[in-house]
Amino acid sequence: xxxxxxxxxxxxxxxxxxxxxxxxxxxxxxxxxxxxxxxxxxxxxxxxxxxxxxxxxxxxxxxxxxxxxxxxxxxxxxxxxxxxxxxxxxxxxxxxxxxxxxxxxxxxxxxxxxxxxxxxxxxxxxxxxxxxxxxxxxxxxxxxxxxxxxxxxxxxxxxxxxxxxxxxxxxxxxxxxxxxxxxxxxxxxxxxxxxxxxxxxxxxxxxxxxxxxxxxxxxxxxxxxxxxxxxxxxxxxxxxxxxxxxxxxxxxxxxxxxxxxxxxxxxxxxxxxxxxxxxxxxxxxxxxxxxxxxxxxxxxxxxxxxxxxxxxxxxxxxxxxxxxxxxxxxxxxxxxxxxxxxxxxx
Amino acid sequence: xxxxxxxxxxxxxxxxxxxxxxxxxxxxxxxxxxxxxxxxxxxxxxxxxxxxxxxxxxxxxxxxxxxxxxxxxxxxxxxxxxxxxxxxxxxxxxxxxxxxxxxxxxxxxxxxxxxxxxxxxxxxxxxxxxxxxxxxxxxxxxxxxxxxxxxxxxxxxxxxxxxxxxxxxxxxxxxxxxxxxxxxxxxxxxxxxxxxxxxxxxxxxxxxxxxxxxxxxxxxxxxxxxxxxxxxxxxxxxxxxxxxxxxxxxxxxxxxxxxxxxxxxxxxxxxxxxxxxxxxxxxxxxxxxxxxxxxxxxxxxxxxxxxxxxxxxxxxxxxxxxxxxxxxxxxxxxxxxxxxxxxxxx
DNA sequence: GAATGCCGTGAAAGCGCTCTCTGGGCAGAT
DNA sequence: ATCTGCCCAGAGAGCGCTTTCACGGCATTC
Numbered sequence: 001x002x003x004x005x006x007x008x009x010x011x012x013x014x015x016x017x018x019x020x021x022x023x024x025x026x027x028x029x030x031x032x033x034x035x036x037x038x039x040x041x042x043x044x045x046x047x048x049x050x051x052x053x054x055x056x057x058x059x060x061x062x063x064x065x066x067x068x069x070x071x072x073x074x075x076x077x078x079x080x081x082x083x084x085x086x087x088x089x090x091x092x093x094x095x096x097x098x099x100x101x102x103x104x105x106x107x108x109x110x111x112x113x114x115x116x117x118x119x120x121x122x123x124x125x126x127x128x129x130x131x132x133x134x135x136x137x138x139x140x141x142x143x144x145x146x147x148x149x150x151x152x153x154x155x156x157x158x159x160x161x162x163x164x165x166x167x168x169x170x171x172x173x174x175x176x177x178x179x180x181x182x183x184x185x186x187x188x189x190x191x192x193x194x195x196x197x198x199x200x201x202x203x204x205x206x207x208x209x210x211x212x213x214x215x216x217x218x219x220x221x222x223x224x225x226x227x228x229x230x231x232x233x234x235x236x237x238x239x240x241x242x243x244x245x246x247x248x249x250x251x252x253x254x255x256x257x258x259x260x261x262x263x264x265x266x267x268x269x270x271x272x273x274x275x276x277x278x279x280x281x282x283x284x285x286x287x288x289x290x291x292x293x294x295x296x297x298x299x300x301x302x303x304x305x306x307x308x309x310x311x312x313x314x315x316x317x318x319x320x321x322x323x324x325x326x327x328x329x330x331x332x333x334x335x336x337x338x339x340x341x342x343x344x345x346x
Numbered sequence: 347x348x349x350x351x352x353x354x355x356x357x358x359x360x361x362x363x364x365x366x367x368x369x370x371x372x373x374x375x376x377x378x379x380x381x382x383x384x385x386x387x388x389x390x391x392x393x394x395x396x397x398x399x400x401x402x403x404x405x406x407x408x409x410x411x412x413x414x415x416x417x418x419x420x421x422x423x424x425x426x427x428x429x430x431x432x433x434x435x436x437x438x439x440x441x442x443x444x445x446x447x448x449x450x451x452x453x454x455x456x457x458x459x460x461x462x463x464x465x466x467x468x469x470x471x472x473x474x475x476x477x478x479x480x481x482x483x484x485x486x487x488x489x490x491x492x493x494x495x496x497x498x499x500x501x502x503x504x505x506x507x508x509x510x511x512x513x514x515x516x517x518x519x520x521x522x523x524x525x526x527x528x529x530x531x532x533x534x535x536x537x538x539x540x541x542x543x544x545x546x547x548x549x550x551x552x553x554x555x556x557x558x559x560x561x562x563x564x565x566x567x568x569x570x571x572x573x574x575x576x577x578x579x580x581x582x583x584x585x586x587x588x589x590x591x592x593x594x595x596x597x598x599x600x601x602x603x604x605x606x607x608x609x610x611x612x613x614x615x616x617x618x619x620x621x622x623x624x625x626x627x628x629x630x631x632x633x634x635x636x637x638x639x640x641x642x643x644x645x646x647x648x649x650x651x652x653x654x655x656x657x658x659x660x661x662x663x664x665x666x667x668x669x670x671x672x673x674x675x676x677x678x679x680x681x682x683x684x685x686x687x688x689x690x691x692x
Numbered sequence: 693g694a695a696t697g698c699c700g701t702g703a704a705a706g707c708g709c710t711c712t713c714t715g716g717g718c719a720g721a722t
Numbered sequence: 723a724t725c726t727g728c729c730c731a732g733a734g735a736g737c738g739c740t741t742t743c744a745c746g747g748c749a750t751t752c
Contacts (some may be wrong), residue, residue: 010738
């Protein structure tokens with residue numbers, strides 16, 4: 001037992017100090033009307049004087065609200081020292097989402113609880129915890145195509161929304177980017193600047209966003225009579241961008257315009273092009289995707305498709321909040337339109 | 347009022363299902379001994395049957411433990427749409443720390459609550475909330491030299507520890523990297539490979555880690571008779587690395603070895619060197635700092651000083667946890683030793 | 693002047709849990 | 723056979739808060 005155990009003031013203490021009842025203090029603090037303005041004043045003074053801070057646990061025990069929203073990262077399988085998770089956290093992707101979520105939570109005084117679930121057991125436990133009220137809702141990052149979490153969340157009736165379209169059809173709200181439109185933007189721009197022999201370095205085939213970017217690029221090209229173009233599949237890493245470009249140019253040396261499915265790969269591609277002594281954009285034009293810091297750090301700076309991740313994460317959070325307020329709300333999806341950011345590379 | 351309001355099972359329900367008292371169920375669930383093994387079995391079956399999940403709020407109301415640790419990012423001033431905060435979240439630095447913290451919290455089933463405090467009022471409120479039990483302890487990232495939070499936390503007797511040495515002397519635990527030793531490592535390596543005219547691109551002068559890297563580099567050089575070397579102050583960004591290197595080479599064209607205070611700047615420096623047609627490492631050797639993804643993505647790949655951020659964040663978390671268990675523990679600091687990672691650039 | 697309604701306040705129940713305290717049963721000691 | 727001690731289970735208090743309910747006072751209405 002600690003000696004310096006100074007009991008923290010409770011509502012009761014404030015009530016005594018203010019000469020009113022506990023109920024009145026509670027009403028004042030929670031801004032319930034029907035309180036005499038004079039008492040109002042007195043109570044706040046008493047709060048200040050006692051240094052009272054409400055006990056969250058006690059409050060949420062009765063209100064059944066935790067004042068917390070969970071940010072859930074759901075991966076199919078992952079241990080703690082999983083190198084994938086390491087990479088995931090180190091990638092700006094994660095941080096940008098946190099930033100976006102925080103930007104809407106912070107002004108409302110809502111807490112953010114971070115949850116990583118890497119296996120089925122953890123998922124079940126999470127759903128139980130959420131259902132029981134550990135958090136009022138959840139912003140979900142589902143990283144694997146056959147993740148069962150969205151469905152479970154849905155079944156449990158938990159207020160949740162996904163960042164990114166669910167890989168499988170589930171009646172759950174989500175926010176996504178029109179990735180195909182982004183691919184189209186890249187195609188139009190490349191064509192517009194006179195490129196005639198285009199190629200693409202795609203992301204991993206199983207990632208929905210990858211597929212959509214490819215599809216959009218392909219359709220836009222088709223609309224302009226280009227029935228086919230070479231592609232090489234990359235892995236969204238710098239390294240893979242570099243090697244994929246080398247591979248592409250080896251097979252199709254006359255390519256004069258490349259759409260690369262993310263900026264990091266594009267940065268690698270630029271480096272590869274340099275090693276091949278191809279000038280950018282004169283010999284080969286390059287368009288990236290994301291408008292991440294890599295786009296600004298590339299030389300020449302990348303013309304790229306802007307992916308407003310922060311805004312999307314913020315919107316997802318708003319969706320969750322709305323659903324917490326009114327669980328009857330219908331499932332909703334919000335699709336953001338990408339914009340082309342023109343810089344030097346194309 | 348919702349129609350489908352199915353009351354979630356409580357301890358009482360489990361007790362009834364198991365034919366025992368609430369107290370016994372509680373004991374079983376919390377693994378307290380002195381329970382008949384037979385009952386033990388029966389109770390767990392009842393838990394399964396009812397789908398019981400403990401109510402965290404109720405539990406922490408009585409235990410005065412929240413089972414949560416806060417990760418606090420304390421900035422001197424910041425609004426929500428502050429571009430600095432945007433950059434901060436997008437930087438791998440943030441994510442790597444989150445990853446490190448999670449790696450120790452997750453196995454123990456402890457929650458992570460993220461807190462951003464950008465002004466004095468928020469800081470005071472945070473200290474109040476923590477003191478009241480919102481979280482059992484805090485891992486703190488103090489981003490500004492005259493941040494008052496460490497002192498406040500200390501005064502309030504909150505279990506906390508900093509990632510990175512506090513800028514001002516405060517009796518609070520922290521984990522840091524021997525940045526000066528890292529600078530020395532860089533110096534020794536550069537000297538060892540035969541460089542004789544060294545230069546350095548430093549980080550912002552007001553950042554403690556920056557100063558230490560410079561100091562370590564300088565002292566090691568002095569020990570080898572190099573009384574002086576040119577420096578240019580950068581801002582830890584790619585761009586500033588590029589321009590700082592150009593500036594350095596303009597003033598001191600004969601420099602044959604550069605220590606750059608972080609990898610991102612080093613990556614920029616490499617690009618600048620390329621534009622100057624200086625070969626790396628033949629004409630100019632470059633050593634970075636951090637061993638971040640930028641080191642791997644640079645061409646040539648960077649020889650750099652490894653900054654084990656994840657491990658440090660994990661250790662900080664352990665310090666906090668230890669202090670939660672025993673608040674009487676003395677204030678402790680853990681200093682990690684950097685290691686040189688030799689790649690191509692030097 | 694009596695009845696009605698409303699508003700502001702306090703009393704008290706109760707959210708779901710932990711944990712102390714009490715008591716019953718049984719083994720071993722006297 | 724009685725007593726002592728121990729072990730295990732249940733009763734119940736109480737954590738700090740919100741919220742319903744009851745009530746007294748005052749204004750309004752018939």
